[in-house]
Amino acid sequence: MQVVPSVCTFCGVGCGLGLRVEGGRAIGVEPQAGHPVSQGQLCAKGWASGFVVDPGDRLRKPLIKAHGRFREASWDEALTLVAGEMRAALEAAGPAAVGVISCAHATNEDNYAAQKFARAVLGTANIDHCARICHSPSVAGLSRTLGSGAMTNSIADIDEAELILVIGADVTENHAMIGARMLRAQARGARLVVVDPRRTRLARLADQHIQLRVGSNIALLNGLLHIIFANGWEDREFLAYRCENEQALREQVRELTPALTSRLTGVPVLALIELARAYSQARRAFIAYGMGITQFQSGTGNVIAVANLALACGQLGRPGTGVNPLRGQNNVQGACDMGCLPDVYPGYQKVSDAAVRARFARAWGVAQPAAAGLTSLGMSEAALRGEFRALMVLGEELVVTDPDQHKLARALQALDFLVAVELTLSETARYADVVLPAAAFAEKDGTFSNCERRVQRVRKAVEPPGEARADWQILAALAERMGYSGMGWVDAAAVFAEMAALTPCFSAMSHARLERPGGLQWPCDAAHPEGSPILHMQSFPRGRAQLLPVSQVEPDECPDAEYPFCFTTHRLHFHYGGGAMTRKSPLLERETPAGLLFIHPQDAAQLGLHEAQGVRVRSRRGVLETRAHLTDDVPPGTVGMPYHFREAPCNRLTNSAQDPISHMPELKACAVALEPLPADQAPRIELERPPEDCHAGP
Ligand code: SF4
Numbered sequence: 001m002q003v004v005p006s007v008c009t010f011c012g013v014g015c016g017l018g019l020r021v022e023g024g025r026a027i028g029v030e031p032q033a034g035h036p037v038s039q040g041q042l043c044a045k046g047w048a049s050g051f052v053v054d055p056g057d058r059l060r061k062p063l064i065k066a067h068g069r070f071r072e073a074s075w076d077e078a079l080t081l082v083a084g085e086m087r088a089a090l091e092a093a094g095p096a097a098v099g100v101i102s103c104a105h106a107t108n109e110d111n112y113a114a115q116k117f118a119r120a121v122l123g124t125a126n127i128d129h130c131a132r133i134c135h136s137p138s139v140a141g142l143s144r145t146l147g148s149g150a151m152t153n154s155i156a157d158i159d160e161a162e163l164i165l166v167i168g169a170d171v172t173e174n175h176a177m178i179g180a181r182m183l184r185a186q187a188r189g190a191r192l193v194v195v196d197p198r199r200t201r202l203a204r205l206a207d208q209h210i211q212l213r214v215g216s217n218i219a220l221l222n223g224l225l226h227i228i229f230a231n232g233w234e235d236r237e238f239l240a241y242r243c244e245n246e247q248a249l250r251e252q253v254r255e256l257t258p259a260l261t262s263r264l265t266g267v268p269v270l271a272l273i274e275l276a277r278a279y280s281q282a283r284r285a286f287i288a289y290g291m292g293i294t295q296f297q298s299g300t301g302n303v304i305a306v307a308n309l310a311l312a313c314g315q316l317g318r319p320g321t322g323v324n325p326l327r328g329q330n331n332v333q334g335a336c337d338m339g340c341l342p343d344v345y346p347g348y349q350k351v352s353d354a355a356v357r358a359r360f361a362r363a364w365g366v367a368q369p370a371a372a373g374l375t376s377l378g379m380s381e382a383a384l385r386g387e388f389r390a391l392m393v394l395g396e397e398l399v400v401t402d403p404d405q406h407k408l409a410r411a412l413q414a415l416d417f418l419v420a421v422e423l424t425l426s427e428t429a430r431y432a433d434v435v436l437p438a439a440a441f442a443e444k445d446g447t448f449s450n451c452e453r454r455v456q457r458v459r460k461a462v463e464p465p466g467e468a469r470a471d472w473q474i475l476a477a478l479a480e481r482m483g484y485s486g487m488g489w490v491d492a493a494a495v496f497a498e499m500a501a502l503t504p505c506f507s508a509m510s511h512a513r514l515e516r517p518g519g520l521q522w523p524c525d526a527a528h529p530e531g532s533p534i535l536h537m538q539s540f541p542r543g544r545a546q547l548l549p550v551s552q553v554e555p556d557e558c559p560d561a562e563y564p565f566c567f568t569t570h571r572l573h574f575h576y577g578g579g580a581m582t583r584k585s586p587l588l589e590r591e592t593p594a595g596l597l598f599i600h601p602q603d604a605a606q607l608g609l610h611e612a613q614g615v616r617v618r619s620r621r622g623v624l625e626t627r628a629h630l631t632d633d634v635p636p637g638t639v640g641m642p643y644h645f646r647e648a649p650c651n652r653l654t655n656s657a658q659d660p661i662s663h664m665p666e667l668k669a670c671a672v673a674l675e676p677l678p679a680d681q682a683p684r685i686e687l688e689r690p691p692e693d694c695h696a697g698p
Contacts, residue, residue: 004461005032005517007448008046009105009441010576012327013037013155013177014450015046016517019442019461026053026442026462036518037155037450043176044574048585053462056584057424059437060466068694070425070435075467075477078434082392083481085417085433086122089390095369097388099126099379102340103395103421103471104329105581106438107446107458109495110471111331111338112346113487114394117475118373120364121484125351125373129340130396131332132376133403136662137294138325139336139348141303145311145548146323147541149348150333153286153322154452154521154533158185160320161286163278167195167306168217168292172202173573175326175451178288191282193275195220196292198570198640199633210275213266214566214638215555215669217293220272221305222552223261225312226253227276234280235314242540243311245547252549264552280313284320291328295569295668298553300661311545317536327451329577334449337506337522338499342373347503363502364486375663377402377656380411390417394471395438397578399427400646403654403665404621405688413694421471426580427646431690437468444470445492447514449522453532455509456519555669556657559637563619563671565603566638567653575644582644595648596629598640599674604630607676614677617641619670622652625683628676639672647685 003018016032028050031042038046062078063070073081089098100122102114111129118127131139139149146152158164158181172179179202186192186207194203195210195217203209212220228234229250239246258269265272279285287310293302307323315321327333339346349356357368374382376398382388384407391412402408412418412431420429421436429435441448443464449455464470469477472495476487489495493511500506505523514520520531536545559566574591575582582588597615609615615628617639626641626648634640641650655670677683 003030004459006442006458006461007330007456008042008049009330009581010045010049011175012330012332012451013175014330014448014454014456015042015177016456017042017046017049019050021461024462026050032517034517037454038177041177041180044588045176045576045582048582048588051585053440053442054584058465059422059424059435059468061437063435065433078436079478079481082419082434082478086390087482089416090122093389095122095124096126098122098124098390099374099388101376101379101391101393101396101398102127102129102335104130104332104335106331106395106471107441107444107492108331108334108338108449108455108499109446109492110394111335111340112495112499113472113475115339115346116364116487117479119360119368120366120486121479121482123366123369125342125369125371126379127340127373128342128376128379129335130329130401131336131341132663133295133401133665133667134291134328134332135294135325137299137303137659137664139341140662141300142307142323142325143348145304145307145546146536147545148535149336151322151324151452152316152535153324155181157286157320157322157534158182161185161190161284162320163191163193163282163285165193165195165279165285165287166202167287167289169288169290169326170196170198170200170202170570171288171326173200174290174328174571176573178326191278193278197568197635197638208271208275210267210271211635214568215296216265216552217296217302218298218305218550219261219264219552220267221309222253223256223258223265223272224276224279225249225309226256226261227258227273228280228312229253233277234312238314239312242544243547244544248549249308249312249547252551279309279315284318285313285315286320286322286324287315288324288326290326292668294664295666296664297556297657297659297666299659299664301550301553304548304550308547311547317534319534322534325451330450331448333451333453334447334455337449342375346499347505349503360502377658377663377665380408383411383414386414389415391415392419392421393428394421395423397426397428397580399431399688400578400649401643401651403651403656403667405649405652406622407656409688409690413690421474424580427578431694436474437466438474439464439468439470443468446470447496447511453521454519455514455522457511457514556666557620557655557670559671563673565672565674567619567670567672568638568640568668569643569650569654570640572642572644575642577644579644579646595626595641595645595650597626598629598631598634600632600634600636601630602636603639604628607674609676610679613679614681614683616675616677617653617672618675619653619672621655624649624652625677627683639674649688652688
């Protein structure tokens with residue numbers, strides 16, 4: 001048996017694992033001893049990551065839809081069809097009418113190729129990926145305040161923190177090894193504070209749980225700043241020498257007395273004062289936050305409010321401190337870093353900068369679009385208006401994870417042409433005209449970047465099933481069909497080398513240098529050849545940090561007489577994303593086999609609803625049936641559902657109202673009505689599947 005060093009393919013923690021290979025098959029995984037992040041451990045999902053490459057239901061050949069059904073085809077036939085349809089869409093409606101949605105669990109090399117294919121081959125800036133619905137506000141908010149949109153510190157800094165403040169993140173469920181590290185730090189004496197409307201597992205174990213009203217993050221963070229300024233607890237030296245705009249921030253929070261903040265957030269005054277004192281007076285305080293901050297129409301403002309708090313207290317640029325967004329998918333950090341966003345090239349080099357555009361145009365030999373492109377939700381809205389013709393989706397399960405499922409399904413049907421690159425026939429791939437079989441992480445060489453900017457190698461351990469290929473190889477072959485020869489890389493190392501040559505913060509990285517266990521953290525350049533575990537130690541990329549006053553924005557849809565419950569979405573420890581990968585594991589599937597509606601026992605009693613009873617959940621956008629789970633995880637008046645289950649698709653209910661800056665949809669809050677089903681009636685499962693005539697083909 002051979003053990004091939006690799007990285008877990010689920011969450012953004014980036015745990016090191018070894019793939020056990022025997023007889024050409026991946027037969028299991030083991031933790032990587034001495035790994036800097038996972039320290040020789042894995043969570044339940046990590047142990048099950050071998051199931052991702054199980055060949056059972058994998059696609060082996062390209063599929064072409066004809067008369068509403070898929071048939072197998074050769075690569076030659078499939079690529080010719082895709083190239084022809086893409087060309088036809090470009091000729092009919094121009095580059096604004098085509099786009100690419102890249103994949104946050106594919107490698108950096110795949111993602112670099114995806115944005116290059118969009119920009120150099122299709123000539124469009126319409127390139128995006130699922131960071132749009134998780135941490136696009138982090139990129140927007142932290143870039144504006146600190147000058148860089150990533151985690152400022154490393155996961156290991158948790159060990160050095162005196163106080164750990166977790167805001168809107170269910171860490172033990174979603175980033176289990178970070179959750180475990182926080183609990184170990186607490187056991188050693190660190191103070192652990194959780195700010196969350198839900199009583200998460202970490203909240204139950206914390207020293208303090210601040211159970212704020214859903215959507216009142218900015219009111220809370222501004223209220224804490226008021227208390228800090230009123231008591232002189234701010235870091236005056238840090239504010240004077242490293243920040244701008246202090247006076248405007250003081251003005252913004254002047255009226256937000258503890259009594260008013262308490263009314264706005266539902267948090268008792270004494271708890272507010274206790275938290276403000278503890279955070280500001282800790283010698284080293286580490287903030288971690290998640291989608292409970294970002295998935296609001298005020299997402300960018302929420303992130304800015306978090307950064308304001310850390311800056312005012314000087315809790316940045318030192319070990320054990322920082323503002324640390326916990327990124328979701330294993331390589332969502334990398335997909336952002338590689339420029340799979342409509343307004344930036346690799347390394348966050350701005351599309352709006354003419355010098356940057358000129359450099360990429362020279363390197364790629366193609367003039368570059370002058371304006372930023374459409375976001376993923378922008379593309380689907382343009383499709384519904386009849387302004388968007390052809391889309392390529394690489395590995396994203398839009399139908400399960402995007403808001404307002406019915407609307408998304410209508411948008412996919414409105415396209416002239418949809419091509420999906422996938423491991424299996426996912427719910428989204430069912431809408432496609434052509435599905436191309438992709439290689440999984442254990443079947444190709446490349447790199448992943450975890451949430452602390454750590455770039456690590458993954459290696460080809462087994463052959464892909466049938467004729468499946470890496471995304472970058474598929475895109476290169478398609479580019480050639482479309483007459484572009486600038487993607488003829490010999491291997492993944494050559495893709496990485498091209499990216500590093502064009503991206504200053506990766507300029508001292510290469511596959512050869514990344515052979516070291518644990519990889520390297522960007523920025524990694526001539527000034528930082530060994531990488532950068534902590535950002536902003538001496539100065540911020542923009543010189544001084546910018547304090548930006550922000551005010552409270554309520555959710556777009558609040559409970560009312562017709563829809564009396566606040567509905568929120570969350571994740572579970574045993575599943576990931578749309579469940580396409582974790583639900584292949586019988587071990588994980590056994591733990592939580594279906595979606596549930598989490599409801600407080602008081603609310604359930606008023607409705608006459610019992611544990612596991614069927615319940616109909618209705619919002620202004622859709623209706624579904626599921627079973628009730630009675631728990632005080634959620635406060636009275638709020639209900640929650642995990643979004644991993646296609647048979648309980650909570651995104652049928654969610655709201656696509658968007659943050660005006662990052663275009664993040666408000667997945668964390670909408671209004672619903674509940675109707676218990678008769679005790680003996682099972683919930684009806686209606687999968688949103690494309691109709692027979694969807695892109696029926698020839
Ligand atoms: Fe994988 Fe995340 Fe679990 Fe680590 S914490 S083993 S990266 S799922």
